[in-house]
Amino acid sequence: MEKTQVLIIGAGPSATVAAGVLNKKGVSVKIIEKESFPRFVIGESLLPRCMDNLEKAGLIDEVKKQGFQTKNGAKFIDNNNVCDFNFSDQYTDGWSWTWQVKRADFDYCLAKAIEDRGVEIEYNTMVTDVEFFEDGKSITTVSDKNGNSKQISADHIIDASGYGRVLPRLLNLNKPSDFPVRTSLFAHFKDDLRHEESEGDRITIIVHTQEIWIWIIPFSDHTTSVGIVGSPEDIDCYDGSANEKLQQWIDKIPELKKRFGSMPTLFDARQITGYSAAVSQLYGKGFTLTGNATEFLDPVFSSGVTFATESGALAAELVAKNLNGENVDWEKEYADYINKGVDVFRTFVTGWYDGTLQKIFFTEKENELMKKQICSVLAGYVWDSSNPFVKKHKRALKALSNAI
Ligand code: FAD
Secondary structure (H helix, E strand, O other), X not given: OEEEEEEEEXXXXXXXXXXXXXXXXXXXXXXXXXXXXXXXXXXXXXXXXXXXXXXXXXXXXXXXXXXXXEEOEEEEEEOOEEEXXXXXXXXXXXXXXXXXXXXXXXXHHHHHHHHHOOOEEEOOEEEXXXXXXXXXXXXXXXXXXXXXXXXXEEEEEEEOOHHHOHHHHHOOOEEOOOOOOOEEEEEEEEOOOOOHHHHOOEEEEEEOOOOOEEEEEEOOOOEEEEEEEEOHHHHOOOOOOXXXXXXXXXXXXXXHHHHHOOOOEOOOOEEEEOXXXXXXXXXXXXXXXOHHHOOEOOOOOOOHHHHHHXXXXXXXXXXXXHHOOOOOOHHHHHHHHHHHHHHHHHHHHHHHHOOHHHHHHOOOOOOHHHHHHHHHHHOOOOOOOOOXXXXXXXXXXXXXXXXX
8 A cells, every 4th residue: 555644636826836835844645636736626716815825835936937927916997986906006015916827727826836845746647535543543545537547545635625525525515605606607718809008917897787898818928817706597598508698798888899709719618606615624634635625715816826825835834743643632723724725814704795895896996005905805814913904804895895
């Protein structure tokens, strides 16, 4: 039987950041990945906080070499009203920029960098079962594309399987999300009509109605990701294939029609429905859940990869400490910390769909300090308790909305 100290399920950014941190600490790691890379996954607009985690894992220099599109902010548009956040104009002392990436390239670059450091990634291999023992050690059964199975023994498992949610499924830890089922229809378009200066270096979110919004995420190769999000009833109001539905949405919205109406897509449009998910616990004896294998709220503030890397890095630090014989208070040091950040975004996502944030973003009575504080939340700095929109997120948003 193969043996490793830490077995990581999945090779997305949560996994590779965790592997990077463990590898730096001299812990032996093995990654099992179901697909072959590069593979498509959605989640293309990063947040500045992500950069701290890539740095912690020793991966940022490799990403810098790829020439990804830099992202300096986020722009929200509602008819003629525009609210533009520049990450250089924020309250928390942190990164003022990040990247917009095609995830196939980004995740592949991270995975190759980890392999170059000696971590083995077994592609085309799927985790099918895990048996845990009383001391937390485990035996994982994996199966390759040809149906050959084998077993791997590990001291600890980090489940970074994203939408696969391997341990939540096997251990019955899945919980329904607080949010209603929403759907998203998207594709990558050629983007020859982009205004580089105003549209190139940030994500643009267009408010169509309070419940329906569109993302525009430009990449450095003059292609752009466009997606529309809303309830399944709203988004599926058109007939036809995903491509035909997306085209009808593009034609309906003047800003989109002008820029993308006659542009080809790079692949057939895709649709994902019901992606919000939660879990009853983030860790257990011998395992830690990270990234999208935990809770995923909503795509509106692009927080997914930031939480994936934050939880991956922290889980790895704590696992290394544990393997070194030190005591870890997983509830306090891991679950409480991660949940604190998730709760800030939960308030913001709720406030987006109930109209509170849209009111705040598009007010004429802009308050400079509060805009900076909100900007830091949108940059992913959701653990800075000196920021009132972090420390008392619910109350701060409500008070500001009432004042407006
Ligand atoms: P993943 O990147 O999903 O990686 C998990 C890996 O595990 C996969 O490669 C998978 O093949 C592998 N795996 C699964 N099952 C198994 C198994 N049984 N055995 C072995 N391997 C397995 N986030 C952002 O930050 N910015 C955005 O702009 C953004 N937009 C989004 C838009 C939409 C519509 C949605 C739904 C999500 C969006 N997200 C965004 C969220 C983002 O997709 C995720 O948060 C992010 O990909 C999570 O990374 P991860 O490393 O946890 O998992």
